[in-house]
Amino acid sequence: xxxxxxxxxxxxxxxxxxxxxxxxxxxxxxxxxxxxxxxxxxxxxxxxxxxxxxxxxxxxxxxxxxxxxxxxxxxxxxxxxxxxxxxxxxxxxxxxxxxxxxxxxxxxxxxxxxxxxxxxxxxxxxxxxxxxxxxxxxxxxxxxxxxxxxxxxxxxxxxxxxxxxxxxxxxxxxxxxxxxxxxxxxxxxxxxxxxxxxxxxxxxxxxxxxxxxxxxxxxxxxxxxxxxxxxxxxxxxxxxxxxxxxxxxxxxxxxxxxxxxxxxxxxxxxxxxxxxxxxxxxxxxxxxxxxxxxxxxxxxxxxxxxxxxxxxxxxxxxxxxxxxxxxxxxxxxxxxxxxxxxxxxxxxxxxxxxxxxxxxxxxxxxxxxxxxxxxxxxxxxxxxxxxxxxxxxxxxxxxxxxxxxxxxxxxxxxxxxxxxxxxxxxxxxxxxxxxxxxxxxxxxxxxxxxxxxxxxxxxxxxxxxxxxxxxx
Numbered sequence: 001x002x003x004x005x006x007x008x009x010x011x012x013x014x015x016x017x018x019x020x021x022x023x024x025x026x027x028x029x030x031x032x033x034x035x036x037x038x039x040x041x042x043x044x045x046x047x048x049x050x051x052x053x054x055x056x057x058x059x060x061x062x063x064x065x066x067x068x069x070x071x072x073x074x075x076x077x078x079x080x081x082x083x084x085x086x087x088x089x090x091x092x093x094x095x096x097x098x099x100x101x102x103x104x105x106x107x108x109x110x111x112x113x114x115x116x117x118x119x120x121x122x123x124x125x126x127x128x129x130x131x132x133x134x135x136x137x138x139x140x141x142x143x144x145x146x147x148x149x150x151x152x153x154x155x156x157x158x159x160x161x162x163x164x165x166x167x168x169x170x171x172x173x174x175x176x177x178x179x180x181x182x183x184x185x186x187x188x189x190x191x192x193x194x195x196x197x198x199x200x201x202x203x204x205x206x207x208x209x210x211x212x213x214x215x216x217x218x219x220x221x222x223x224x225x226x227x228x229x230x231x232x233x234x235x236x237x238x239x240x241x242x243x244x245x246x247x248x249x250x251x252x253x254x255x256x257x258x259x260x261x262x263x264x265x266x267x268x269x270x271x272x273x274x275x276x277x278x279x280x281x282x283x284x285x286x287x288x289x290x291x292x293x294x295x296x297x298x299x300x301x302x303x304x305x306x307x308x309x310x311x312x313x314x315x316x317x318x319x320x321x322x323x324x325x326x327x328x329x330x331x332x333x334x335x336x337x338x339x340x341x342x343x344x345x346x347x348x349x350x351x352x353x354x355x356x357x358x359x360x361x362x363x364x365x366x367x368x369x370x371x372x373x374x375x376x377x378x379x380x381x382x383x384x385x386x387x388x389x390x391x392x393x394x395x396x397x398x399x400x401x402x403x404x405x406x407x408x409x410x411x412x413x414x415x416x417x418x419x420x421x422x423x424x425x426x427x428x429x430x431x432x433x434x435x436x437x438x439x440x441x442x443x444x445x446x447x448x449x450x451x452x453x454x455x456x457x458x459x460x461x462x463x464x465x466x467x468x469x470x471x472x
Contacts, residue, residue, distance in 0.1 A: 024103040025111025026055045033096050034058065035120050037075050040257070045126035047175060053119070055110045062108035066101045076255065076401040080393035088406040128258045129167045131296025133158055138195070138230045140280065142177045144288040147208050149199040150281045150443045152244040153230075154192050157185055157274040164267035164300040167260040170252035173292035179281040179445055181293055182251035185274045191243045192275060195230040198244050201237065202442075207434075210442060246277045248310055248453070253369065255401035259308075262298075264364065264457055266306035283445050308364075309464055311454045341373065341439040341448065346426035350450045353419045361467055363409040365455030366392045368421070371448050372399045372431040373439060375424040379452060384414040399431060399445075404455075419452040 024030070034042070034052045042052035052058045058065070068074040069092055077091040103109075123130035135158045142148065172178045201224040202210045225242055228235045249268060250259055261267050282291065341348045368377035379392040392405055411417075427435045433446050441448055458464055 023109065023111075024099055024106060025109050025115065026058065026103065027111040027113050028115035029099050029111075030058070030103050031055075031116050033092075033099060035117065037090060037092060037096070039120060039122070040128065041075075043122060059108055059110075062104040066104040069097045069100050076398070076403065078394045078396055078398060078401070078403065079405055080395055083390040083393045084405070084407060086405045086407050088404070126171055127296055128169055129260060129296070129298060131167075131169065132299055133297040135276070135295040135297075137278065137280075137293045137295065139173075140282070140291045140293075142174070142282045142289050142291055143284055144286050145284050147204060147444065148282045148284065149202055149226075150279055151197045151199045152242065152246055152277055152279050153197050154186075154194055154244055154275050154277045156188075156194065157270055157276045158297070159270055159274075159299070160272065162272050163270045164303050165270055165297050166262050166267045166300050166304065167258060167296075167298040168250040168268070169258035169296045170250070171294045171296065172252060173294075174289045175254070176287075177282045177285055177289055177291060178252065178254075178293075179283045180251055180253050181278065181280055182246070182248050183276050183278040183295065184247040184249040185268075185270045186245065186247075186277050187271075188273055188275045189243075193227075193243070194275075197228045197230070197280075198242055199226050200224070200242065201226045207437075208444065208446065209437065210440075210447075244277055246279055250310075253402040254399065255403055261304070261306075261308045264306055264308065265304050266308045266457060267300050267304045268308055281443060303460060305460055307458050307460050307462075307464075309456045309458060309467075310365075311456075336441070336450075339441045339448070339450065341423050341425045343436045343438060344426050346424050346428055347375065348423040348425060350421040350423065353450065353452070354416050356416050357411050357413060357467065359467055360413050361411050362457045363407070363411055363454055364457045365404050365406050365453075367402070367404040367453040367455075368392075368394055368397065369402060369449055369451035369453060370397060370399065370421060370423065371445050372433065373423040373425050373429060373448055374399055375422045375429075376420075377422075377452070378420040380418045380420070381409075381411065382416040382418060384412065417452075419450070421450045421452075423448060 038052050040046070041048040042050060044051055044053075050057065050061060052061070052065075065074075072091065075090045075092065077089065079086055079089070081091075135155075138153075170181050170183075172181060203224075204210050222239050223241060225238050225240055226235050227238075276295075278295075280293075336351045336353075338351045366379055368374075368379075370377070374397040377392070377394045377397055378390060381389045381391055383389070391407065391409060423439070425432060425435055425439055429435070439446070439448050441450070443449075456464070456467060
């Protein structure tokens with residue numbers, strides 16, 4: 001009997017020891033997951049509302065973390081897994097979800113701090129990539145109320161010589177009011193005035209709604225152009241067209257981070273003497289603020305073997321447009337006067353848009369862009385041999401997380417890419433400011449866009465002219 005009791009006790013002690021050794025702890029099991037998948041946003045100075053760097057910071061959020069990952073709300077990732085393959089897929093593996101859930105369910109213990117991996121040495125100052133060159137934009141007042149149109153402003157590029165840029169990042173001073181900030185490198189024009197904001201003064205009613213077809217999205221005859229010098233409150237008006245033109249080399253959008261071309265052994269070429277033209281779009285939120293945005297770059301010591309181009313951007317301009325759309329911005333090529341979302345329409349299908357590739361191309365990035373009524377987006381390839389392939393399907397688009405999907409698509413000449421965007425203008429859309437109004441294309445968040453941005457990878461010396469034709 002005594003021997004039996006001793007044996008039972010021994011088994012019990014071994015079971016307890018085994019349970020302890022297999023217990024999920026923050027130091028050993030949870031922290032590596034957070035470092036890999038969460039801390040890029042969940043650390044001081046970043047967009048997330050709380051830091052998850054230390055046990056003391058993460059412990060109060062254990063149950064909330066379990067709920068967020070179980071419902072796959074975090075990390076944000078919206079590509080349908082049935083279509084395409086994406087190198088930057090940040091959705092959690094089921095085993096990681098199970099680990100976080102077990103940690104929350106078993107007391108969210110810290111464990112032995114000696115089991116923890118070394119802290120990640122994140123870039124300083126809130127950057128995602130520590131920049132080698134930093135450009136400070138002028139301080140910009142954003143009032144508490146009112147409509148601010150899309151403003152363009154030009155500066156000399158921050159490089160003296162021909163330069164290959166290997167990463168770009170925009171660090172907004174106050175993300176709460178930034179709808180977007182974009183820039184492109186442009187050849188200097190004799191008409192370019194530095195340090196002067198320029199915008200189209202769109203006629204609007206008391207609700208902020210423009211006259212249909214007069215949103216500034218497409219260039220029209222005799223538009224009202226406004227200008228204001230940096231540091232001045234005096235606004236001057238004239239009739240005609242804007243003097244500044246811009247493509248979209250890089251954009252800060254809600255949910256975006258940075259562009260890093262180094263994993264592709266690529267860069268963006270900036271010729272000496274270029275200008276940088278920045279577009280600023282602020283949305284008021286009831287609080288007057290001052291935005292002080294920075295732009296950061298890393299640069300190559302020697303020219304990389306590849307170059308990265310975005311749709312319509314750069315000195316090569318790879319898009320041949322078949323429309324009368326504006327050249328002010330690349331996605332203005334998607335302007336269609338038939339785009340009109342009726343009131344209370346919960347599943348509006350935008351007018352069709354297709355591009356045809358005029359050469360063999362390698363597409364490495366897909367980034368759908370819409371505004372607060374955006375519902376879904378799909379990119380489909382139609383090959384010359386008749387095959388069809390969905391390469392990106394985003395069934396639940398989220399304006400607050402405008403992600404880029406990095407892939408590798410070797411697309412043969414003659415292939416057509418078809419874009420399908422849907423919009424929810426109903427009361428079921430919690431971000432919808434007014435389901436009772438017609439919605440047209442325009443720059444403001446309560447207007448809409450259909451912008452299927454693409455990123456290309458080419459040999460450094462390849463001719464990028466007329467890679468594709470746009471037809472809508």
